[in-house]
Every structure is written in structure tokens, then in C-alpha cells.
Amino acid sequence: MSLHNNRQEFLGLNHEDVLGRYRVAVVGIGGGGTHFSQQLAHIGIGTVCVFDPDHMAENNQNREVGSTENDIADRTLKVDIAERLMKGIRSSTKVVKVPYRWQERAEILRGCHIVFGCLDSFSDRAELEVACRRYMQPLIDIGMDVHSVGDEYVIGGQVILSMPGFLCMRCVGFIRDDVLFKEASRYGAAGPRAQVIWPNGVLASAAVGVFMQLVTPWHKLHISTVCLEYDGNAQTLLPSNRLGALQGRVCLHFSGENHVGDPFWSPENQSHAESVQDDQVQAVQQ
Amino acid sequence: MNVVFRISRDLFKSVQRDLVRPHHFASERVGFLACRPGALAHGAIVILAQSFHSIADDDYVESDLVGAMMGSAAIRKALQIAYSDRVSMFHVHMHEHFGRPSFSSLDMRESAVFMPDFWHVCASHPHGALVLSKDSATGLCWYPEVRHPLPIGEIVVVGAPMEVISYVSA
Numbered sequence: 001m002s003l004h005n006n007r008q009e010f011l012g013l014n015h016e017d018v019l020g021r022y023r024v025a026v027v028g029i030g031g032g033g034t035h036f037s038q039q040l041a042h043i044g045i046g047t048v049c050v051f052d053p054d055h056m057a058e059n060n061q062n063r064e065v066g067s068t069e070n071d072i073a074d075r076t077l078k079v080d081i082a083e084r085l086m087k088g089i090r091s092s093t094k095v096v097k098v099p100y101r102w103q104e105r106a107e108i109l110r111g112c113h114i115v116f117g118c119l120d121s122f123s124d125r126a127e128l129e130v131a132c133r134r135y136m137q138p139l140i141d142i143g144m145d146v147h148s149v150g151d152e153y154v155i156g157g158q159v160i161l162s163m164p165g166f167l168c169m170r171c172v173g174f175i176r177d178d179v180l181f182k183e184a185s186r187y188g189a190a191g192p193r194a195q196v197i198w199p200n201g202v203l204a205s206a207a208v209g210v211f212m213q214l215v216t217p218w219h220k221l222h223i224s225t226v227c228l229e230y231d232g233n234a235q236t237l238l239p240s241n242r243l244g245a246l247q248g249r250v251c252l253h254f255s256g257e258n259h260v261g262d263p264f265w266s267p268e269n270q271s272h273a274e275s276v277q278d279d280q281v282q283a284v285q286q
Numbered sequence: 287m288n289v290v291f292r293i294s295r296d297l298f299k300s301v302q303r304d305l306v307r308p309h310h311f312a313s314e315r316v317g318f319l320a321c322r323p324g325a326l327a328h329g330a331i332v333i334l335a336q337s338f339h340s341i342a343d344d345d346y347v348e349s350d351l352v353g354a355m356m357g358s359a360a361i362r363k364a365l366q367i368a369y370s371d372r373v374s375m376f377h378v379h380m381h382e383h384f385g386r387p388s389f390s391s392l393d394m395r396e397s398a399v400f401m402p403d404f405w406h407v408c409a410s411h412p413h414g415a416l417v418l419s420k421d422s423a424t425g426l427c428w429y430p431e432v433r434h435p436l437p438i439g440e441i442v443v444v445g446a447p448m449e450v451i452s453y454v455s456a
Contacts, residue, residue, distance in 0.1 A: 021450050107327040111290070113442060113450070135324055136292040136334050136444045164444055165294045214448045222446040257371065260334040261322025266410050267430050 008043075011216035018216055020046040025112035027051045027102050027128060029078040031063035031195045032118030032142050034085065035204030038065055041086035041093045043212070048086060049096040049112055051105070052078040063197040102128065110135045114211060117141040118204075120193060122183050126175045129162050133254040134261065136164045140210055142203040144230065146194035155232025157199050158240075159206045161214075166224040170253045172242055174227070199232050206237055289427045289438045290326065291376075291416070293319070293335035295445025301338050302418060305380040312346045314353035314380065318364045320373040323412055331412065333374060333427065333438075339367060352392060354379065361400060369407035376425070377401075377415040386452065387419040389426065398435070401428045414438070422451045 029052035056071040066085030079097040144157035227240040345360035404413040414427040425438030441452035
């Protein structure tokens, strides 16, 4: 259904058609991912693929947009909550539910034009970025954390656009070997990270703005690298100071020959991908 | 089988710039994109453009039939790249207009003649042809063991801005 005077005509006369063609992945349907799902449905994105193996639990109630108390009792899959949320907003949104880790259904992820990453760990982020670079998919990552500093707390977060061919999350200093090592060494010992709804909302909204600027640019300043830093105490979201120092630099982490595509390509692999059609991966189309 | 083609904005622009350069006798230019394939869900494939290989000025031959005719050296060099780098090769030329371009019957006939040669040197990979316009593109993909070319369902320019420049509704 075409909606005239929907107050977003500045995105282009044919923006509804353009947005309707996009197939977007949201990896991690928690506090950040549900914000994305909600906004992508409002905007009119054609297909949203949601990846998360988890069920709704009581400790998600403070941030899982669209969830209800019944979902806690029913242990509803988070992808089901996202689907209900999106279809309630716009029934024509095609929702592909993937109740698995994205690595287990990577073929579905590769088919998306743009990926939103809402993952908890640095290692998961690093892995997702490698996959997105290999299949030439822009990755928009968000994340937040709460740190204890002395006798108070500091809320921080980030929005990063990792565009193939441009600076990556390692280039901007977000993914570092020492961070990955520290994370790996405390594996199993760390408690759950603090998560609250309002920073996720700020970060997800900014990330959707980055996405919209890519697909329906309303001005001519095209930005290929985004690294925004959130200070939840000062209530600011500002470009990282690191970007100034990195101007003119090229990414050396994802460059050179053979950095795209399947390095083990054979028609047999392709046949295997064809068989990956699990009955739990459901395309729900109006 | 659905085929998706992705190319970075920088590479797409450099291909367009190269193809509109004048040649001293050919009325248009051609080239090859070296690409790598990957598998998508439901048997679809994605072709990812990696680098562009322009045809050297001396490797064109004069022809009254077509705007640009490659000599045997040009095809041999493209075959060599496919063989040594294990890549998919996509022949590219450009129609200088806006809107969706289409292959002429001559384009189709010529492509069908030389495309199978790439399977002699890189049999496992899909190969193909693209025709660009100033703001769109159309493509065909010859997949191993499929005799006739498959239309490329979607061509995406990846970058800022991001564009789906060719889209065939499923």
C-alpha cells in the first residue's frame, strides 16, 4: 500500500519502492535489535532477517521492545517477538526468522544488503565483520556498556559503520587484540553486561540514521566511515576523535586479492547451501 | 537460480570512467571484471567484483560489425587471469544513456561464443557479461553445467550511497 504524505518524501519520490527492495539483517534481537526491528518496519524496509537463538527471560524485561509478561512465562523466542512487533506495525514487512546463531545460517545473512550488529562480545563482532567484508555488506554495529569508576558508574557506547573498502572496526581501534585476549581470558567468569533501554534507543536511532543516509541520501555529504561515541553521563553522541587521525588512511585488515567471496568455492558447496532450508527458518509474508 | 552481483562504488565508477575513454578506431571500449562467487540460501549465488581489467588499446581489432571487437590477445589475457587467479570473469561494456540497458542480439551471440572458453580454464566458476548504462546495469551469468545464460536478478553498488541499480522482482 502506498502511503502519500507520509512526511518522508524528502527521501526521494520513489523512496517507498527503494526501501521496499532492501533486505536487511538484524543480528541479535535484544535491547538494540528490537529497536532496529521496530524502526525498520516503520520506515518500510521490504525484508528484515532477524537472527537470535534466545528465548525471552525475566532479565530481558527492562529493554526488550515489544515484549510482554506473557513472553516471559511462555519463553517466547526473541525472533517471534520481533516478528510480532514488525508485522503489527506494517503487515507487508517480510520477516525472515532465524532462531539460530548467524554462523549456523550464514547463507541467509549473506543475502542481505546491509547488516545491523547488536552483539555483546568483541569476538562476536570481529567475526561478524569478517563475514560482512567477505560478502561486501556494510555492517552497522552498536553496543553499550556500563563501567564502574570509583564510586559511580559511566555509561558508554558506540555506533560504527564498517563499509567494505573503508576503515574497519580494527582501524578505528574498537576491535583490538588485547581486548579480544582479555575477553577470552575471562570467558565463563564474567557476569552479564549491564543493559538498559535508553542508551540502546539512542544508539539504534543513530544507526538507523546512518543506514537511511546510505540508502536514501537526502543530501550530498556521503560518509563511508562512521564512528560515534556515546557518553551516557554527559548525554552526548559525538564523532570519535580517532577519525581525524585516520583521515586518508586505508584499511589494511581487509585488502588484497582473494579477500571477497567463498575461498573454498565449488558448485558442490553451492548445492549444500541449497539444502539449508530448515523448517524453523520461516519466511512470513503477507 | 537467483544470481546477485555486488560491486563497490569505487570500482563501479572506475569501470565507467575507463569504458567512456575514446579509442582511436573502436567506437566503444570493453573490459573484464574479475569476481569471486559465494553461495546464498535457497540455491542462489552472489558474484562479488574484485578488480577490473581494461583491454589494452592495441588489443582491439577493427570491425564494421561491432563497436568494439577484442583481438585474440585480449581474450587470451582474460583467460589467463581466470586460470591463474581462479576467478569468475565478467565481460563489461557500456551504453552511454540513463536507464536500464539491454544486451543487443549481437552482444548475446558473441558472448555465447566466447563465454564457454572460460570453463576450459576455470570450470568450477560462473562467468558472465554485464552491460552498464550511466545509472543502471543488466547482466547475464553462465553457470557451470547450465547451458543457457541466467539473468542477474539484482546488481548492487556497495558504498556511500548504496544503490540497487538493477532489480528484477522475484
